[in-house]
Amino acid sequence: xxxxxxxxxxxxxxxxxxxxxxxxxxxxxxxxxxxxxxxxxxxxxxxxxxxxxxxxxxxxxxxxxxxxxxxxxxxxxxxxxxxxxxxxxxxxxxxxxxxxxxxxxxxxx
Numbered sequence: 001x002x003x004x005x006x007x008x009x010x011x012x013x014x015x016x017x018x019x020x021x022x023x024x025x026x027x028x029x030x031x032x033x034x035x036x037x038x039x040x041x042x043x044x045x046x047x048x049x050x051x052x053x054x055x056x057x058x059x060x061x062x063x064x065x066x067x068x069x070x071x072x073x074x075x076x077x078x079x080x081x082x083x084x085x086x087x088x089x090x091x092x093x094x095x096x097x098x099x100x101x102x103x104x105x106x107x108x109x
Contacts, residue, residue, distance in 0.1 A: 003041030009058075010045055023055040030063040030082050034073045056086060 007014035018024050031037040042062065046054050063082035067074045077083050091100035098104060 002039060005038030006041045008041075008043045010047075018051060018055060020051065023051055026055045027058050027062070029059060029080070030066055030077060033076055033080055033082075034066055036066065036073075040069075060085065 009017040014024055014027070018027065028037065031039075044058060044061075046058060048054075049057070059082060063077045067077060067083065074083070093100055096103075
């Protein structure tokens with residue numbers, strides 16, 4: 001279970017996959033809060049969404065994995081809000097509209 005702290009996201013290092021320091025900070029937050037940074041190797045396959053959505057999903061996945069490894073970490077991660085799933089989804093398209101909320105242009109004459 002123990003590792004060297006190596007990161008591999010879709011076969012690439014974290015610096016290559018997420019060039020933004022903000023996204024890397026979001027991803028590594030669960031490890032920093034629980035003082036387990038550099039303790040585990042993290043190998044990830046992720047797809048879909050954008051960089052921000054992927055980094056949030058990866059933070060959630062790492063938090064859940066840490067709780068599976070050590071249930072004592074649950075209160076710390078729960079209070080930080082890392083175990084709460086973001087339930088937002090794309091809104092469905094309604095009939096009579098062009099998109100979910102965009103209506104056709106109104107013509108008075």
